[in-house]
Amino acid sequence: MEKENSPLAVATSPGRSLVFFDLETTGLGQSCEIVQLAAVSGGHSLNLYSVPRCRMQRGAAKVTGFRVWRHRLYHHRCPVRTNSLEEVLVSFIAFLRMLDRPMVVGHNIRRFDCPVLARALDEFDLKAEFQLAVSGCLDTLPLARELLKGHGLQSFRQENLVRIVVGISYEAHDALEDVRALQRLYDALGPTPEQVVRHSFTMAEPAPKQPPAAKVKAKGSCKAPGQHPLWKSFRQAVKVTEGPEGGTTGQGNATLITGNGC
Numbered sequence: 001m002e003k004e005n006s007p008l009a010v011a012t013s014p015g016r017s018l019v020f021f022d023l024e025t026t027g028l029g030q031s032c033e034i035v036q037l038a039a040v041s042g043g044h045s046l047n048l049y050s051v052p053r054c055r056m057q058r059g060a061a062k063v064t065g066f067r068v069w070r071h072r073l074y075h076h077r078c079p080v081r082t083n084s085l086e087e088v089l090v091s092f093i094a095f096l097r098m099l100d101r102p103m104v105v106g107h108n109i110r111r112f113d114c115p116v117l118a119r120a121l122d123e124f125d126l127k128a129e130f131q132l133a134v135s136g137c138l139d140t141l142p143l144a145r146e147l148l149k150g151h152g153l154q155s156f157r158q159e160n161l162v163r164i165v166v167g168i169s170y171e172a173h174d175a176l177e178d179v180r181a182l183q184r185l186y187d188a189l190g191p192t193p194e195q196v197v198r199h200s201f202t203m204a205e206p207a208p209k210q211p212p213a214a215k216v217k218a219k220g221s222c223k224a225p226g227q228h229p230l231w232k233s234f235r236q237a238v239k240v241t242e243g244p245e246g247g248t249t250g251q252g253n254a255t256l257i258t259g260n261g262c
Helices: 007-012 058-064 085-097 109-123 127-133 140-147 158-166 175-189 193-198 212-221 231-237
Strands: 018-025 034-041 044-049 066-069 072-075 103-106 136-139 255-257
Touching: 018 085, 018 109, 018 175, 034 085, 034 109, 034 175, 044 085, 044 175, 058 066, 085 109, 085 127, 103 109, 103 175, 109 127, 109 136, 136 140, 140 175, 140 193, 158 175
Parallel strands: 018 103, 044 255, 103 136
Antiparallel strands: 018 034, 034 044, 066 072
């Protein structure tokens, strides 16, 4: 008999929510910072931006279209509304709590997104709250490799998989478009609970700490003026469907999207 909180029990639980998430960052190094965090679950959406406290690497800026000018964030030359990194993380945790301990799903998140996220959560002492809000993490990169083994694919990049499996093209390297596309890809792949378990993991392991000098530099490098205090009014900003006992069901059209200023 499976324990209630075992990976298999989570994967086979009826109505278990999945939250697809993605990050855009200042680069690919160990000290990169979050610029955009997006998540979707069914019709629920979260899309937040933060001014990084370190420089955007040239390659990352070219791929993502993000630039920082005079402590303001621009996406393809359009200014975007930003929040502090702490507010972005708190809002993400609040979004997850609405959905009753969902499984967090992403492409190549075990090697990249989750370590970046874990480091940021550690900085603000939020990792424990995150872990309580989710039932686990699932990486769709090794999952797709297992499911599509023998199909002769040369690339398992998400953009390529979505084009081949789902039959659509989309604007890659925008976190919100990436997670929307990933949700469709996951539905098309249709993994079994056992396959999900094989590629699931937790963030229980501590994230590597940044060197003290780098932390001090990042803390004082830049602060965006006029950032929106989103986390203080998160519950008012998001419409939540209430259950018969007043609890949230996570089944309504609860959408929070902060757009750009174009």
